Amino acid sequence: MFNPFAPGFTEYPYDEYRIQRETEPIQQTPFGPWIVFNHAESVQLLRDVTLSVDVRKAMEILGEDPRDRAKMRAELFPDKAPREDTSILNIDPPDHTRLRKLVSSVFTPRRVADLAPMIERIVDEHLDAVAERGEMDLIADLAFPLPFAVISEMLGMPDGNSAQLREWSHTLVKILDFTIGPEELMAAVIAGENLREHIANVIEWKRSNLGDDLLSALILAEDNGDVLSDTELVDQVNVLFIAGHETTVNLIGNGTWALLQNHEQLELLRDDPSVETTAIDELLRYDSPVQISRRITLEPIELAGHEIPAGVFVLTSLGSANHDPAAFGPTADQLDLRRADAARHLAFGSGTHHCLGASLARLEGTIAITRLIRRFPELQATGAPVWNGRLVLRGMDSLQLTLR
Numbered sequence: 316m317f318n319p320f321a322p323g324f325t326e327y328p329y330d331e332y333r334i335q336r337e338t339e340p341i342q343q344t345p346f347g348p349w350i351v352f353n354h355a356e357s358v359q360l361l362r363d364v365t366l367s368v369d370v371r372k373a374m375e376i377l378g379e380d381p382r383d384r385a386k387m388r389a390e391l392f393p394d395k396a397p398r399e400d401t402s403i404l405n406i407d408p409p410d411h412t413r414l415r416k417l418v419s420s421v422f423t424p425r426r427v428a429d430l431a432p433m434i435e436r437i438v439d440e441h442l443d444a445v446a447e448r449g450e451m452d453l454i455a456d457l458a459f460p461l462p463f464a465v466i467s468e469m470l471g472m473p474d475g476n477s478a479q480l481r482e483w484s485h486t487l488v489k490i491l492d493f494t495i496g497p498e499e500l501m502a503a504v505i506a507g508e509n510l511r512e513h514i515a516n517v518i519e520w521k522r523s524n525l526g527d528d529l530l531s532a533l534i535l536a537e538d539n540g541d542v543l544s545d546t547e548l549v550d551q552v553n554v555l556f557i558a559g560h561e562t563t564v565n566l567i568g569n570g571t572w573a574l575l576q577n578h579e580q581l582e583l584l585r586d587d588p589s590v591e592t593t594a595i596d597e598l599l600r601y602d603s604p605v606q607i608s609r610r611i612t613l614e615p616i617e618l619a620g621h622e623i624p625a626g627v628f629v630l631t632s633l634g635s636a637n638h639d640p641a642a643f644g645p646t647a648d649q650l651d652l653r654r655a656d657a658a659r660h661l662a663f664g665s666g667t668h669h670c671l672g673a674s675l676a677r678l679e680g681t682i683a684i685t686r687l688i689r690r691f692p693e694l695q696a697t698g699a700p701v702w703n704g705r706l707v708l709r710g711m712d713s714l715q716l717t718l719r
Contacts, residue, residue, distance in 0.1 A: 317344055317352075319494075325702045328606070328709070329648060332635035341621050346493065348609070348628035349621075354642035354661070356619055357631040362666035366610040366629070367407050373611045376626030402550040404558070408667065417543055418551055418671060421532035427674045430469060434682045437464050442690050445718065450697070453687075453714040454568055461683055462563035465675075466555055471528025472517055481560070483510040488561045491707040493628075507553075514552050518545070529555075559672050565604030565710030566680040568700070570595075571687065572714060573602050575696050577650045584652055585688045594652040595681045600643070600660035601650050604676075606634040606709045608664050633661045634709065691718040 317335050318324070324331055335342070335352045343349050351357050360366065367373070400406070403414050438461060445451040463481050486506035489499050518534070525531040533548060543551065574581035584594050607630050614625045623629060637660045640647045651657075663670035670676070688694055700711040 317342060317350060319706050325704050326699070328634060329638050332632060332638060333648070335632075336635060336639060341619055344630075348493065348630050349623055350607075350630040350632055351618070352632045352635040352639075354636040354639035357633065357636040357661060358665055360610055360618070360629060360631050361608065361661065361664055361668070363610070363616075364408070364667065365613065365616075367613050368405055368610065368668060369407050370405065370611070372407075372613060373626045373628070376613070399546070400550065401544075401547045402554050403671070404554055404668070411667065413538075413541065414543070414547060414551065415671065417536045417538055417541065418533065420538065421529060421536050422671060424674055426529070427678060430465065430675070431678060431682065433468060434461075434465055434679055435686070437461055437468075438683050438686050442686065446690075449719050450715065450717050453571055453716055454564065454711060455713065457683060457687065458564045458567035458571075461567070462560045462679055465679060466559045469528065470530040470552065470555065471521065471526050472530070473520060480510070480513065480556075482506075483513075484557050484560050488557055488708055489705070492705055494706060510556070511549055511553060514556070515545070515549050518548050518552070555672070558670070559675065561708055561710075562604045562670075562672075563676050563679050565708060566599065566676055567683045568711045568714060569602040569604060569709065570598035570680060570684050572696070572700055572711070573598055573650055574684070574688065575694070580650050580652050581688060581694075584685065585692060588685075590652050591681055591685060593654060593657055595677050595684075596657040596660060597650065597652050597654050598680070598684070599662040599677075600637045600654075600657050602709070603634045603637055603660070603662040604710060605662060605664075605707065606632065607707045608633055608661075608668075631661070633664070636661050693717075693719050 316339075318331070319328070321331060332352055340352045341349070341356060351360060401410070401414065403411055403418065406414070438457070441457045441461060445456050451457065459481065460477075463477060463484075467477070483506040487503050487510060489495055490503040490507070495503070518530070521530050522534060525534065530552065533543060533551065536543060574584065584590050610629050610631070612623055612625050612627055612629060616623050618629075636642070638647045642659060643654070643656065646654075663673040663676075695717050697715045697717055701713040702711050703709075
């Protein structure tokens with residue numbers, strides 16, 4: 316039986332995933348949801364348009380969840396009106412289709428590609444700041460501040476308390492782990508409310524201060540008269556902040572650690588720029604920043620001979636699927652930056668809810684990691700990472716490095 320609390324799982328979950336793929340690749344967990352460990356069935360689930368991501372639909376089938384965050388929000392903020400969650404992460408078509416179309420109209424590949432000089436500048440500023448010290452904490456000195464600075468500049472956010480915003484974001488993402496405790500859940504709800512209020516105030520300010528930035532473009536986005544409402548704007552910017560920040564932190568941290576553990580691959584990427592075209596997808600596959608994605612059954616389904624009832628969560632273990640030899644061959648557990656089919660990974664999900672910010676994450680990860688290892692060719696870790704212990708957003712809280 317799958318046990319994410321087994322000794323050593325936090326440091327390296329892939330041995331446990333291999334055991335599950337070889338013994339019971341589809342199972343119901345002791346904590347309720349079903350989970351799928353192999354690649355083929357994970358793709359099938361992620362692309363199944365009959366499944367949902369809307370928790371409210373499961374609640375309608377099974378009855379209200381006493382830990383529902385909307386209920387906790389009402390208790391914590393009795394003076395605030397109830398609100399619908401319109402985030403594209405948590406709604407189904409046709410609402411999802413409409414909102415994704417509006418957001419995609421301004422979050423284009425060209426707009427993302429144009430960010431490269433800005434990302435390079437921010438990375439170089441952070442590397443300049445640690446060069447004389449000869450050491451750094453990869454997370455605190457680069458991986459954590461970089462994506463926050465990028466998304467803030469990209470959105471055209473006014474200067475504010477960046478440390479406070481990062482803290483709210485870091486606290487809020489814990490709500491994604493299905494093992495979250497009551498105190499952490501309460502802290503996440505409060506952080507989410509504070510972040511939403513801040514974003515709403517910024518949007519109000521931006522309406523009178525439009526510029527050449529993503530937030531201005533979102534405010535002005537239109538499709539045959541359809542525009543984003545105030546609530547929809549807040550929810551989508553909230554997603555960009557959180558998803559665009561936390562996952563990229565993990566990509567930079569996990570990817571750098573993977574290279575340090577496979578020095579011949581580090582040297583390959585450091586010395587051969589042509590490898591960049593496949594390297595970032597292989598790093599995403601090898602140690603995925605997002606380990607689990609969820610779907611909700613609205614009616615009973617059959618999956619590889621298993622009967623799964625309606626109204627339950629089905630989790631796809633993206634980390635396990637990305638190490639499945641059936642998809643990536645007998646070297647699936649090895650890091651190979653020249654892997655031709657690395658882009659088949661599921662680190663960004665698949666189907667309707669494939670990550671909207673995938674191209675931005677690839678760009679930030681590529682620039683940050685390559686400039687780090689080329690600026691400091693003698694880069695070494697001074698110890699093991701301090702892992703964050705999360706089941707969904709796998710990453711580290713600290714990784715100490717020497718630069719020379």
